[in-house]
Amino acid sequence: MKKYNLPPIAKQIPKELIAHNDIRIDNYFWLNDRDNPDVIDYLEQENAYCDSMMKHTEQFQKHLFDEMKSRIKENDQSVPYKYNGYWYIVKFETGKDYPIYLRRKKSLEAQDELLFDCNEMAEGHSYFKLGGISISPDNNKVSYGLDTIGRRQYTIHIKDLKTNQIFPESIQNATGSSTWAKDNKTLFYASKNEKTLRSENVYKHVLGTNSDKDKLVYHEKDDTFNVSVYKTKSRDYIIIASYSTLTNEFQILEADKPNNDFKVFQPRIRGLEYSISHFKKDFYILTNLDNATNFKLMKANIHKTEIEFWIELIPHRSDVMLEDIDIFKDFLVLSERENGLNKIRIKRWDNTDDYYLPFDSETYTAYTGTNVDFETTILRYGYNSLTTPASVIDFDMVSKTKEIKKEQEVLGESFKKENYVSERIWATAADGTKIPMSIVHHKNTKKSNKTPLLIYAYGSYGSTIDPYFSTIRLSLLDRGFIYVIAHVRGSEYLGRPWYENGKLLLKKNTFTDFISCTTYLIENDYTSS
Numbered sequence: 001m002k003k004y005n006l007p008p009i010a011k012q013i014p015k016e017l018i019a020h021n022d023i024r025i026d027n028y029f030w031l032n033d034r035d036n037p038d039v040i041d042y043l044e045q046e047n048a049y050c051d052s053m054m055k056h057t058e059q060f061q062k063h064l065f066d067e068m069k070s071r072i073k074e075n076d077q078s079v080p081y082k083y084n085g086y087w088y089i090v091k092f093e094t095g096k097d098y099p100i101y102l103r104r105k106k107s108l109e110a111q112d113e114l115l116f117d118c119n120e121m122a123e124g125h126s127y128f129k130l131g132g133i134s135i136s137p138d139n140n141k142v143s144y145g146l147d148t149i150g151r152r153q154y155t156i157h158i159k160d161l162k163t164n165q166i167f168p169e170s171i172q173n174a175t176g177s178s179t180w181a182k183d184n185k186t187l188f189y190a191s192k193n194e195k196t197l198r199s200e201n202v203y204k205h206v207l208g209t210n211s212d213k214d215k216l217v218y219h220e221k222d223d224t225f226n227v228s229v230y231k232t233k234s235r236d237y238i239i240i241a242s243y244s245t246l247t248n249e250f251q252i253l254e255a256d257k258p259n260n261d262f263k264v265f266q267p268r269i270r271g272l273e274y275s276i277s278h279f280k281k282d283f284y285i286l287t288n289l290d291n292a293t294n295f296k297l298m299k300a301n302i303h304k305t306e307i308e309f310w311i312e313l314i315p316h317r318s319d320v321m322l323e324d325i326d327i328f329k330d331f332l333v334l335s336e337r338e339n340g341l342n343k344i345r346i347k348r349w350d351n352t353d354d355y356y357l358p359f360d361s362e363t364y365t366a367y368t369g370t371n372v373d374f375e376t377t378i379l380r381y382g383y384n385s386l387t388t389p390a391s392v393i394d395f396d397m398v399s400k401t402k403e404i405k406k407e408q409e410v411l412g413e414s415f416k417k418e419n420y421v422s423e424r425i426w427a428t429a430a431d432g433t434k435i436p437m438s439i440v441h442h443k444n445t446k447k448s449n450k451t452p453l454l455i456y457a458y459g460s461y462g463s464t465i466d467p468y469f470s471t472i473r474l475s476l477l478d479r480g481f482i483y484v485i486a487h488v489r490g491s492e493y494l495g496r497p498w499y500e501n502g503k504l505l506l507k508k509n510t511f512t513d514f515i516s517c518t519t520y521l522i523e524n525d526y527t528s529s
Contacts, residue, residue, distance in 0.1 A: 005052050008045035011038075064475060071411050071471040079392045079405040080108060081370045081380070084139060098122050101133065115142060115161070132156070132177035137235070138184045141207075145176025151197065152176070156189055158207065171211045175199050179231045179238060181258035188217065188229045188238055188258075199226045202240050204258065218251065218262065231255060232278040233327065233372065238262075239276070245461075248273050252305070265305045278302070279327045279374075285310055286325060292316035293496045297325065297334075321495040326368050329375050331397050335368055340424075340436050340493045342366040342466065344381060346397050357395065361385050363422040363438045365466040384408070384469040386422040386440035386483075410471055419443055420477060422467070427486075427513075427520035433501075435513045436493065438467040439526075441482040453482040453527035455518055459490025459510035462499040482526055488513035 015029035077091035098118030104110040122128035132145040145154030154176030178189035249268035274287035297314035326333040334345040364385035384390035389408035487493035490502025490510040
């Protein structure tokens with residue numbers, strides 16, 4: 001009989017933890033110390049054990065990796081979008097691991113201006129991540145965050161786009177994102193607690209000064225909240241957002257008055273969730289006010305933002321969740337979810353037209369994309385399904401015509417959309433609730449008790465796993481697997497109540513839903529136990 005190495009066993013060191021007048025003993029609290037040599041030694045033992053147990057699959061792992069990689073187009077680029085007079089593009093080159101950021105002035109036929117080549121910037125680092133790119137209003141400077149450790153503790157740098165020189169000052173321990181005031185020299189950013197990594201402070205930095213002198217604009221005292229800072233699509237307001245699981249609060253500042261004080265939009269009320277978008281003389285507010293579980297849309301004048309001045313525009317609907325909005329000069333675009341399906345609704349401000357984009361499948365994902373221009377009549381959105389690669393589409397909201405700007409290219413001759421089929425089915429939970437599942441398989445795969453099946457689910461924090469296309473998943477489907485996404489409670493697949501019924505004292509539903517789905521699949525001969 002073949003002998004296997006025994007797994008390492010972590011030693012037990014009892015640690016007494018007291019909270020809410022309750023004493024709890026944690027025998028493995030010592031593993032929390034990432035710099036402890038004993039912790040590092042134990043993790044190395046775990047890795048060695050994993051390597052030894054998986055050694056017989058090394059060739060198969062390499063074969064799978066090469067197969068999956070062969071479907072990916074390495075020499076690729078994003079669909080350009082226009083912002084403040086420049087077209088912005090992200091591209092990848094064959095054999096290189098990191099993106100290259102470019103822009104072109106006024107026209108797509110203009111010469112490339114290199115913003116960042118992350119392949120060069122990553123040299124000498126075992127980990128590299130660039131994020132939070134923010135262009136100054138005059139287009140001459142860019143702030144950005146770098147993480148070379150992997151703990152999402154970014155250092156913010158500022159680059160002069162006329163000379164390509166990096167300004168001498170840098171900002172440590174930030175979230176990575178920052179936003180410019182209209183004076184082109186004032187930068188707002190959020191910093192993290194060095195121990196907990198909670199984003200808790202917002203600072204103001206003035207170009208050309210030492211970051212040690214940056215002014216603290218806001219400190220979030222409640223350790224259940226995080227903070228961020230950003231600019232509205234209108235570019236007229238700087239926003240500080242404070243957010244926890246169930247409560248939001250925003251502060252606003254006119255972007256051309258960076259030395260003024262921020263004003264609280266609406267003081268936080270436990271359980272009140274809202275988000276804000278600015279357009280002309282009003283703020284548009286997506287909120288759950290007055291038990292609007294699936295959210296509704298309201299508005300308030302820029303000078304009277306408190307809750308008593310909010311006016312309802314789109315009422316709450318028990319069967320439709322309002323997830324987001326995009327504002328244009330002539331149109332309001334609503335991202336909705338009904339019966340688990342993404343819907344994009346387009347409505348003229350003058351109420352002369354109100355319609356939905358048509359989607360035929362029940363196993364798709366649709367979402368609005370990069371729409372930074374108020375003046376346009378073009379809505380950019382994304383679409384993909386379990387059987388259809390991702391597309392970026394420009395839709396003319398006046399003529400109601402669309403142009404596919406890009407469809408994800410799957411390399412190799414074996415992939416054809418028509419070779420795969422998908423469906424949505426429903427299982428019945430123990431309490432009688434219907435649980436939806438999205439399913440995909442190769443058309444030649446027969447459902448039987450001998451068919452291999454992989455089922456996946458995530459049901460926490462309201463995070464929803466919509467049916468999406470994956471080139472990696474093809475390696476399963478082409479080997480005769482059925483792949484299933486179980487839309488269990490705890491997500492928001494069927495609206496906000498779907499989340500509420502899978503949390504706290506009802507958290508058990510998340511797990512029993514998963515069991516009910518697997519039971520249904522076995523009983524209906526999709527697979528066997």
